[in-house]
Amino acid sequence: MGMVSWAFTPIMILITSSVASTLIGLKSRRVRNVIITCSLGSSLLVNTYFLMSLSGFERVKVGEFTIDYASIFVSELILLIGLFGSIYSFSYLDEGEESWVYYLLYQLFIIMMIGMASSFNILVIYLFLEASSMLSAVLIMFSWKRSSVLAAYRYLTLSIFGGILIVIGIFWQYQLIHSFDVSAFTKLSWKDLNLLATVYLLGFGIKAGFLPFGLLWLPPAHSEGPIPICSLLSAVLVQVAAFDVARILGGIGISNLYISNMLLAIGIPSMIVGSLYSLMEAWLGSKYTRFHVGTRHVMGIKRVLAFSTISEVGFIATFLGLAGTIAFNTGRVNDALNLGIGGALLHICNHGLSKSQLFFDTGIIIKTANAEDLGVINGLAKKLPTARLTFTVGAFSLGLIPGTLGVTTLRELVLNDGIPYFVKIAVIATAGLTLAAYLSVWHRVFSSNNNASPESNVEIPRLMYLPGIFLAIMIPILGLYFTLQWIGLIPESPMFKEALHALATSVIGYGGED
Secondary structure (H helix, E strand, O other): OHHHHHHHHHHHHHHHHHHHHHHHHOOOHHHHHHHHHHHHHHHHHHHHHHHHOOOOOOEEEEOOEEEEHHHHHHHHHHHHHHHHHHHHHHHHOOOOOOHHHHHHHHHHHHHHHHHHOOOOEHHHHHHHHHHHHHHHHHHHOOOOOHHHHHHHHHHHHHHHHHHHHHHHHHHHHHHHHOOOEHHHHHHOOHHHHHHHHHHHHHHHHHHHOOOOHHHHHHHHHHHHOOHHHHHHHHHHHHHHHHHHHHHHHHHHHOOOHHHHHHHHHHHHHHHHHHHHHHHHHHHOOHHHHOOOOOOOOOOEHHHHHHHHHHHHHHHHHHHHHHHHHHHHHHOOHHHHHHHHHHHHHHHHHHHHHHHHHHHHHHHHHHHHHOOOEOOOOOOOOOOOHHHHHHHHHHHHHHOOOEOEOOHHHHHHHOOOOOOOHHHHHHHHHHHHHHHHHHHHHHHHHHOOOOOOOOOOOOOOOHHHHHHHHHHHHHHHHHHHHHHHHHOOOOOOOHHHHHHHHHHHHHHHOOOOOO
């Protein structure tokens, strides 16, 4: 293996940190915070090194764990948002006797999500997925409010149902081919393959928040969980579950129209309905959108973001479905992989960065106004000028505005000649509804209103601004590169195309040839 064995270093650092920070944190919270920050930061640096090393590194396998380009790409997002979330937590959360539990579970949660992305063994993926679900459920109800506990129970109930479906698929798969490896699907008959793919898509679809399941658990979970956990849930966990859908079904979906059409049938409605509900929440509140666990109706700012997450994972399913459609219509497998799976990965990146940025700003808004109801939050433009600007960046990026990272999705799904017109129309409608929802939130929160929110004199720790500012700088820098590339002012980099193809093929462990 040589130096590539260091690819497992981030996981080992985080395991060590989870133990050390817990023990030391009982004596010194400041030292605990330093340990957590340094461990996540060093893990991110090591992971970034391997992400940038296209030459000389393809895959490292230890037992049923596999580190490849795709798993490193997803781990980069997990570690980056995990690092920012931990820094944010130090100022956001009130310290108490149970704080050590939060930070221990937080680090374990990150480890479990990395594990989800680091195997082709369906049983291993499932075990890490269930561990992630259990840990996140405990973190959602960390405040132990009645509504938080109800939200966690609903989340766990659906998670268990999805887990049962996955277990049925695992047992059935092993009975048919005596293997847990997803690459062994080629041994199945078409009938068995289609049925098994349906079971897995339903099971993982519940975890990923595809329609209709996302409506049931995402809004309450986001309404009640702490902001850093909401950020990891929405920007990371549901996307890693969607990534596992790509890993499990992407390889067979590229040559199977039933699976491709099934992904499109789930993806496009998820896109449109999720964005529509997001706008309805911003305008009308939970009286019309429902799916809440509180005792009164609100226009929940975090619920707007939660409904939008359903839409964003719908984009991922749509990308994956288009991979098979394009391969079938053109016969160019590499192009289908780059657009379908490569496009899905770029969208995962955009949603992860933009949604976490919006959540970090939302936490600042909530603390300043001492409220989560958009009906009572207003007049914060002068108090939060930085958040006013950074929130705009995240909103524009998820609205697919050129100049932001969202331009990658716009370019691939709307401005590409090979995309069916019904998909283009759905994407344009979704982007418009999403942008309208976020701009509605922006207007309610930051509009110059004399009746400013009553708690607007609260001082926000400077550390809480750092994640949002960094992401608000990162998103347009990346977006500007892709925008200038798209309009032809800078040439398309052969190295980028090579990297995208390597990422796409490593998701499914396949090196397709036209």
